[in-house]
Amino acid sequence: MKNVNDSVRALRWESGKLQVLDQRKLPAKIVYEACSTVAEVAEAIASMRVRGAPAIGIAAAYGVVLAAQARFQQSKDDWCSLMEADFNLLAASRPTAVNLFWALDRMHNAMSSLGPNPLDDLLEVAEKIHRDDLVSNYRMGEIGAAYFSPSEGVLTHCNTGSLATGGYGTALGVLRTAHVKGVGPIFATETRPWLQGARLTVWELNQDRIPATLIADSAAAFLMKAGKIKWVVVGADRIAANGDVANKIGTYALAVAARYHGVRFMVVAPTSTIDFSSPDGKAIEIEERDASELLCSELKGEESVISAWNPVFDVTPADLIDVLVTEKGAIEHPSYAVLAGLKD
Numbered sequence: 343m344k345n346v347n348d349s350v351r352a353l354r355w356e357s358g359k360l361q362v363l364d365q366r367k368l369p370a371k372i373v374y375e376a377c378s379t380v381a382e383v384a385e386a387i388a389s390m391r392v393r394g395a396p397a398i399g400i401a402a403a404y405g406v407v408l409a410a411q412a413r414f415q416q417s418k419d420d421w422c423s424l425m426e427a428d429f430n431l432l433a434a435s436r437p438t439a440v441n442l443f444w445a446l447d448r449m450h451n452a453m454s455s456l457g458p459n460p461l462d463d464l465l466e467v468a469e470k471i472h473r474d475d476l477v478s479n480y481r482m483g484e485i486g487a488a489y490f491s492p493s494e495g496v497l498t499h500c501n502t503g504s505l506a507t508g509g510y511g512t513a514l515g516v517l518r519t520a521h522v523k524g525v526g527p528i529f530a531t532e533t534r535p536w537l538q539g540a541r542l543t544v545w546e547l548n549q550d551r552i553p554a555t556l557i558a559d560s561a562a563a564f565l566m567k568a569g570k571i572k573w574v575v576v577g578a579d580r581i582a583a584n585g586d587v588a589n590k591i592g593t594y595a596l597a598v599a600a601r602y603h604g605v606r607f608m609v610v611a612p613t614s615t616i617d618f619s620s621p622d623g624k625a626i627e628i629e630e631r632d633a634s635e636l637l638c639s640e641l642k643g644e645e646s647v648i649s650a651w652n653p654v655f656d657v658t659p660a661d662l663i664d665v666l667v668t669e670k671g672a673i674e675h676p677s678y679a680v681l682a683g684l685k686d
Contacts, residue, residue: 343397344471347518347521347522347550347551347552348491348509348510348518348550349511349549349550349593349617350503350504350505350520350550351363351504351509352365352392352397352471352504352505352507353392353397353400353401353404353466353508353579354374354388354507355404355465355469355472355670358378358411358593359376359378359408360376360378360383360401360404360405360408361374361375361376361377362375362376362377362383362386362391362392362401363372363391363505363540364391365390365391365392365393365602366390366391366543368505368541368542368545368671369424369541369542375391377404377405377408377468378408379408379409380405380406380408380409380412380414380428380431380432381431382408383402383405383432384405384431384432385402385431385435386401387401387402387435387436387442387681388435388436390536391677393443393503393505393506393538394505394506394507394577395439395442395499395506395577395578395579395580395611395615396441396475396479396506396507396508396512396612396614396615397506397507397508398411398436398439398441398442399437399441399442399444399445399471399475399614400445400468400471400472400475400507402432402435402442402445402446402449402507402668403446403448403449403468403471403472404468404472405428405432405465406425406428406429406432406446406450406464406468407461407464407465407468408447409425410425410460410461410464410668412466413425414460414461414463415662420504422453424592425453425676429446429450431447433446436629437627437629438579438580438588438619438626438627438628438629438654438655439579439590440579440580440615440616441579441612441614442516444615445471445614448467448538449464449468449675450473452464456473459553465648467662470539472508473507473508474508475507475508475509475554475612476507476508476509476510477669477670478612478669479507479508479509479510479511479512479515479612480510480515481669482512482515482516482610482612482667482668483510483511483515483516483518483519484519485516485524485667485671486513486516486519486520486521486575486608486610486665486667486672487516487517487519488514489573489606489608489665489672490520490523490572490573491525491572492524492525493524493525493526493570493575493681494521494525494526494571494572494573495526495527495528495529495570495572496517496525496526496527496528496529496571496572496574496575497528497530497531497557497562497565497566497571497573497574497575497596498514498517498528498529498530498531498539498543498574498576499530499531499533499539499544499574499576499589499590499592499593499596500531500533500538500576500577500589500590500592500593501514501523501533501539501540501542501543501546502514502515502539502543502577502610503515503518503542503546503547504546504678505546506577507541511546511577512543512577512578512610512611512612513575513576513577513608513609513610514543514546514547514577515610516575516608516610516667517552517575519551520552521535522585526548526553527553527554527555527570528552528553528554528555529555529556529557529565529570529571530543530544530547530554530555530556530557531556531557531558531559531562531592531596532556532558532559533590533592534559534560534592535555535635535636535652537651539556540556540591544556551629551651553589559592562595562596562599563599563602563603566599566600566602566603566605566676567603569606572605572606573605573606573607573608574596574597574600574605574606574607574608575581575608575610576589576590576593576596576607576608576609576610577589577590577609577610577611577629578609578610578615579615579655580615580617580620580626581611581615581617581666581676582611582617582620582621582622582623582625582626582660583617583618583619583620583621583622583678583681584615584621584622584623584677584678584681584684585660585662585663585666585676585677585678585680585681586622586623586626586657586658586659586660587609587611587623587657587658587660587663587666588623588626588628588656588657589609589655589656589658590654590655590656591653591654591655592656593655593656593658594644594656594657594658594662595656597658597662597663598662600662601662606664606665606667607658607662607663607664608663608664608665608666608667609663609665609666609667609676610666610667611656611666611667611668612668612669613668613670613684616668616681616684618681618682618685621678623657623658623659624657626655626657628653628654628655628656628657629653629654629655630651630652630654631652631654632651632652633649633650633651633652635650635652636650636652637650654676660675660676660677661675663675663676668684670684
């Protein structure tokens with residue numbers, strides 16, 4: 343399956359190694375780094391070389407394959423038990439993105455029914471996770487774009503495109519499909535402090551020649567007041583059982599502003615992002631990164647009395663979400679009762 347507006351890939355499995363596009367260096371440099379060990383994959387996730395919930399899950403699946411190859415060489419009899427440490431290493435790399443744990447569970451379960459070629463079997467499962475994500479993204483693109491009318495402005499936050507997934511994207515995949523249907527203009531927030539919107543989202547769109555306008559995060563509410571957009575479209579790193587959504591910091595503020603200004607709010611995420619073990623958003627662990635990511639160099643010294651609070655995600659209550667788009671269909675006004683029907 344191929345779409346003309348879809349040329350970027352963050353992850354590639356080549357010659358027994360995971361090729362990772364280092365997203366910290368974009369847009370200045372396009373550099374793929376080869377990960378040949380599970381530790382290298384875990385570090386790539388923790389350091390945000392790989393980012394975006396679906397892409398993190400895919401990378402972790404390939405990390406399990408690399409771990410299996412190493413453990414199998416270490417001991418053909420005990421390699422499965424030896425891998426528990428590798429699963430724990432990958433699980434500790436990022437705490438909020440539930441796709442990471444979903445992918446690890448899937449790989450762990452696959453180990454209970456391996457054939458005579460166990461390493462090939464595990465690779466096949468990882469590659470299927472990768473392929474299925476791309477197919478789901480194309481599907482969500484069509485479902486989500488059907489809600490928009492031509493010449494209708496849309497705003498997205500953070501990066502939810504090919505760089506954050508197996509390809510095409512979740513929220514950005516919806517905008518790719520919508521663009522083909524004449525929806526626009528497209529606006530993107532810069533997304534501080536890592537500037538995923540300014541460095542990654544608009545770079546992706548430029549690669550595929552999709553026009554977009556970048557705005558400062560703090561300009562979003564004024565853009566809504568000016569009547570320039572009708573929809574905010576975002577992804578999700580974890581969705582609680584009641585429909586609360588953990589996503590990039592700033593998402594909650596956008597949802598509040600959207601409700602005040604009569605702008606509709608859409609979340610786009612595969613069902614693997616739904617965490618039925620979290621009853622609501624309060625149960626979701628929110629990752630906090632180092633204060634140095636916010637502070638200028640002059641304020642990082644021992645003599646400084648300035649600190650920084652740096653949560654990576656926030657939680658948007660379900661009652662601020664108009665539509666949740668999954669590969670299984672769209673859910674308007676998500677709730678516990680409706681989401682329960684999506685359980686496998």
